[in-house]
Amino acid sequence: xxxxLDVITVGLFAAALRMATPIAFASLGGIxxxxxxxxxxxxxxxxLTSAFTGVAASYFTGNPWLGVLAAVLxxxxxxxxxALLTVKFIGNQIVSGTGINIFALGFxxxxxxxxxxxxxxxxxxxxxxxxxxxxxKDIPIIGDIIGSHTPLVYLMLIVxxxxxxVLFKTPIGLRIRAVGEHPAAADTAGIDVFKTxxxxxxxxxxxxxxxxxxxxxxxxxxxxxxxxGGRGFxxxxxxxxxxxxxxxxxxxxxxxxxxxxxxxxxxxxxxLPPQIILAIPYILTVAVLAGVVxxxxxxxxxxxxxxx
Amino acid sequence: MIEEIRELNIRTKxxxxxxxxxxxxxxxxxxxxxxxxxxxxxxxxxxxxxxGYSPIEAYGALMRGAFGDxxxxxxxxxxxxxxxxxxxxxxxxxxxxxxNIGAEGQLLVGGFAAxxxxxxxxxxxxxxxxxxxxxxxxxxxxxxxxxxxxxKAKLGAHEVITTMMLSYVAFYVTGYMVNYPYKAPGWxxxxxxxxxxxxxxxxxxxxxxxxxxxxxxxxxxxTHYTLxxxxxxxxxxxxxxxxxAAESGGIGIKTGMILALxxxxxxxxxxxxxxxxxxxxxxxxxxxxxxxxxGLAVALVGGLNPxxxxxxxxxxxxxxxxxxxxxxxxxxxxDIVSILQALVILFVAAPMLIKYLLKRGGIKWxxx
Numbered sequence: 001x002x003x004x005l006d007v008i009t010v011g012l013f014a015a016a017l018r019m020a021t022p023i024a025f026a027s028l029g030g031i032x033x034x035x036x037x038x039x040x041x042x043x044x045x046x047x048l049t050s051a052f053t054g055v056a057a058s059y060f061t062g063n064p065w066l067g068v069l070a071a072v073l074x075x076x077x078x079x080x081x082x083a084l085l086t087v088k089f090i091g092n093q094i095v096s097g098t099g100i101n102i103f104a105l106g107f108x109x110x111x112x113x114x115x116x117x118x119x120x121x122x123x124x125x126x127x128x129x130x131x132x133x134x135x136x137k138d139i140p141i142i143g144d145i146i147g148s149h150t151p152l153v154y155l156m157l158i159v160x161x162x163x164x165x166v167l168f169k170t171p172i173g174l175r176i177r178a179v180g181e182h183p184a185a186a187d188t189a190g191i192d193v194f195k196t197x198x199x200x201x202x203x204x205x206x207x208x209x210x211x212x213x214x215x216x217x218x219x220x221x222x223x224x225x226x227x228x229g230g231r232g233f234x235x236x237x238x239x240x241x242x243x244x245x246x247x248x249x250x251x252x253x254x255x256x257x258x259x260x261x262x263x264x265x266x267x268x269x270x271x272l273p274p275q276i277i278l279a280i281p282y283i284l285t286v287a288v289l290a291g292v293v294x295x296x297x298x299x300x301x302x303x304x305x306x307x308x
Numbered sequence: 309m310i311e312e313i314r315e316l317n318i319r320t321k322x323x324x325x326x327x328x329x330x331x332x333x334x335x336x337x338x339x340x341x342x343x344x345x346x347x348x349x350x351x352x353x354x355x356x357x358x359x360g361y362s363p364i365e366a367y368g369a370l371m372r373g374a375f376g377d378x379x380x381x382x383x384x385x386x387x388x389x390x391x392x393x394x395x396x397x398x399x400x401x402x403x404x405x406x407x408n409i410g411a412e413g414q415l416l417v418g419g420f421a422a423x424x425x426x427x428x429x430x431x432x433x434x435x436x437x438x439x440x441x442x443x444x445x446x447x448x449x450x451x452x453x454x455x456x457x458x459x460k461a462k463l464g465a466h467e468v469i470t471t472m473m474l475s476y477v478a479f480y481v482t483g484y485m486v487n488y489p490y491k492a493p494g495w496x497x498x499x500x501x502x503x504x505x506x507x508x509x510x511x512x513x514x515x516x517x518x519x520x521x522x523x524x525x526x527x528x529x530x531t532h533y534t535l536x537x538x539x540x541x542x543x544x545x546x547x548x549x550x551x552x553a554a555e556s557g558g559i560g561i562k563t564g565m566i567l568a569l570x571x572x573x574x575x576x577x578x579x580x581x582x583x584x585x586x587x588x589x590x591x592x593x594x595x596x597x598x599x600x601x602x603g604l605a606v607a608l609v610g611g612l613n614p615x616x617x618x619x620x621x622x623x624x625x626x627x628x629x630x631x632x633x634x635x636x637x638x639x640x641x642x643d644i645v646s647i648l649q650a651l652v653i654l655f656v657a658a659p660m661l662i663k664y665l666l667k668r669g670g671i672k673w674x675x676x
Contacts, residue, residue, distance in 0.1 A: 041468060081654075085654065085657055085658040085661065086658070088660075089658035089659075089660035089661040089664065090658065090660050091657040091658025091659070091660065091661065092657055092658075094407050094409075094468060095608060095653060095656070095657040096654065096657040096658065098409060098604060098653060099650050099651075099653035099654035099657055100650070100654070101650075102601055102605075102646055102649060102650035102653060103646075103647060103650030103651070103654065104650075105643075105646055106643045106644070106645070106646025106647040106649070106650055107355075107643075107646075107647055107650075109641070109643040109646070110355070110359075110641045110643040110644055110646075110647060111359075113641040113643070114359050114360075114641070119641065119643070229476075230472065230473065230476050233468075233469050233472045233473060234473075236466075236469055237469050237473075240466070240469075273484050273487065273488055275480040275481070275483040275484035275487060276480070276484055278480050279476065279477050279480040279481060282473040282474070282476040282477050282480075283473075283477055285469070285473045286455075286459070286465070286470050286473045286474065286477075289459070289463075289465040289466065289469060289470060290459045290463050290465050290470075291463075296464075
């Protein structure tokens with residue numbers, strides 16, 4: 001028991017915030033997509049492809065920030081693909097997203113073998129450095145938790161606030177929400193429904209891309225096969241748990257990040273077989289979904305919009 | 309006499325004309341799928357070219373490996389077998405309007421349950437032991453389908469997320485089982501061999517093709533019959549097509565959904581049992597290269613119809629078996645198979661895209 005209590009330290013909370021970062025990014029991405037009526041099951045694949053792209057770009061240029069940029073661009077491209085298939089060609093959203101997920105798994109493993117000759121993991125590359133925020137890091141406990149992280153963690157916090165402001169405090173946000181809730185009315189009001197959908201699904205992909213870049217460049221400094229490990233789906237659960245609201249999704253992401261951090265600590269202790277510990281975040285996700293969804297009301301009916 | 313011949317002639321012509329019309333109709337129906345497959349291979353060829361491989365050599369080796377000799381054909385059908393099960397699993401749930409993307413996990417727990425029954429009993433006659441192990445596989449898979457089903461019906465939890473999460477849980481739970489309590493001596497995480505009385509016979513030595521493929525084909529027929537000819541099948545399809553209408557028609561949506569997802573899981577579980585009992589004769593960690601995902605692609609490429617599934621499964625079985633030859637001969641990473649599979653899914657996802665491509669290509673077939 002003493003060992004179990006040792007797990008709960010200030011470091012654990014810092015790790016929870018770290019592990020919440022990729023989930024929160026993808027979760028915010030999910031919100032942007034679902035707010036315009038497009039389900040983005042492909043978040044997982046967008047994260048994974050971006051995680052790979054980030055490492056590859058950092059490997060070839062030696063600059064991790066170019067890696068982040070490339071990751072965001074690739075995420076946006078996959079978002080564009082998803083939007084094309086589901087908005088322009090009225091394809092099934094779940095099928096398209098699943099296609100993107102399978103593509104990501106195959107493509108990243110394929111390219112990993114081409115570039116590094118190994119399917120399992122890339123070589124180590126230059127990752128993002130941890131920065132410490134002056135003054136903040138000196139506050140006891142709080143400073144230990146949020147004082148020193150890679151810049152992407154802080155960017156995630158900023159993006160969370162920005163997403164809220166954009167979606168709920170600006171005319172653009174009103175338009176975005178109108179497109180999801182009532183596309184026909186939005187169209188009548190002069191909003192370009194299709195353009196809005198394209199943009200938001202691309203933003204969704206870009207945010208997922210940031211999440212992927214954090215995993216590979218901010219967390220491990222390498223790419224590993226299937227390294228997203230279902231975080232795209234967990235992010236969707238966080239989005240639903242958070243009722244499609246940025247702060248809600250952020251809170252839920254911290255919960256899942258905490259589970260992830262606990263899982264890692266427990267593994268390091270070696271008290272339980274790793275397989276059992278590794279299953280914890282997934283079981284928690286199912287439990288959370290089962291526990292809250294009755295109260296969750298989706299912001300759209302997700303039906304494709306066809307102009308009369 | 310002459311009258312009779314003329315009569316016969318007219319009737320034959322009529323039959324022929326009807327046959328041709330039917331053929332044209334069927335072809336037009338599967339045209340999007342065929343175009344999707346061709347386009348995917350074309351896009352895959354670009355990936356191969358860009359990464360420095362010859363598509364002709366790679367695809368050639370793939371085809372030779374998959375169909376070049378009896379062994380290759382046998383392995384192709386071996387790989388097609390579990391895919392038929394998982395494709396039917398996806399299809400059955402889909403007909404009721406549910407996305408079961410967790411066939412991979414259901415296959416794993418089904419395979420493990422069958423292995424457990426296979427190693428736990430000794431001295432049973434095969435006609436008892438084999439059905440017992442198969443049943444265990446179906447039950448375990450069905451249970452893995454029941455969890456998301458009940459969560460969806462009672463609490464509204466999105467089955468796409470829960471089935472996926474449960475796949476991870478299945479992977480780790482079976483992984484734990486074969487790394488700890490049921491681990492056979494040695495380095496490999498696997499169970500001991502099952503009793504010979506629980507083995508499904510191999511039907512084309514030296515390939516691994518087993519009697520499991522008969523089960524798969526029977527299940528294709530059963531699925532088709534259930535969906536098209538029974539009241540239950542009609543209910544399932546009604547729920548999928550229009551839940552509100554189905555409800556007012558007196559059909560219990562929730563019961564129907566739960567049953568559909570349980571049956572779906574049981575089908576995938578049976579596929580896992582077939583793999584364990586026919587191919588590996590034990591549960592080996594990571595024995596599935598992604599048959600659950602193959603099934604999803606196959607169900608879609610097969611036009612969400614059980615007979616189409618049979619044909620598409622052979623294609624994807626060929627990718628799996630021929631892919632290995634391709635990797636050995638040309639050095640192309642095996643993951644190109646997943647890329648092709650994903651491209652097919654993406655093209656099938658949006659039939660309008662195919663229509664658009666055909667129109668741009670100046671092909672008017674569709675519009676006629």
